Amino acid sequence: MSQASKTGGFSFFTLWFGAAVSLAEIMTGSLIAPLGLKQGLFVILTGHLIGALILALVGVIGFKEKSPSLKSSRLSLGKYGSYIISFFNIIQLIGWTAIMLIQSARSLQSITGKLFGFENFYILVVITGVLVLIWALNTESAINTVNNVAVVLLLVLCLLMLKSVMAGNEIKEIASNISFGAALELSIIMPLTWLPLISDYTMLGKSARGSF
16 A cells, blocks of 8 residues: 555544544433533543543554454464454444434434435435445545545534533433443543444554544
8 A cells, every 4th residue: 555545644533533523422411411511521522531541552552453443353363263353343334323423313304304314314324325325435545535525613612512501501400320430431431432343443554642
């Protein structure tokens, strides 16, 4: 692979930022909300710093070894042990992709319903799936550019959502409770859910620093 076709540090940043701004992360934040704003932010920042550090170190290993994460698991689990891990990872990814397609289609449904009066959920799922497939199969720099722009727009959207919440709009009292330790553990786990995939990306990086 040529140096030009490899992934740079900024592309890695936008890739993982986009993954972080997800339904799962937003739901996790709602679970931590009972701790309050100050303590909740501390838990989120500390937990993600710990989890992301471990994730980044594994990513550097993937860059140096030029090997996918699951293939690297053969060092400790053996050839057939890695097959078992790979099987469960495939099942997990299929399920997670299905959830994301459903959530994306529901979001599109509310938009297309208001703008065009079109609310066919199943067609929207198919359209979303086709777009994801095109993105996944195309590794050219143009697609990376689209991804980078999309992530910037996600950041703007998050800031607008934060502004709306801080202004007191759409706030509902949360009756559930969570301990500090459980919230910290949950925050650490969130980045670590990407451990089975991190090296699949960083093995294509331009440098260890950028992959980190």
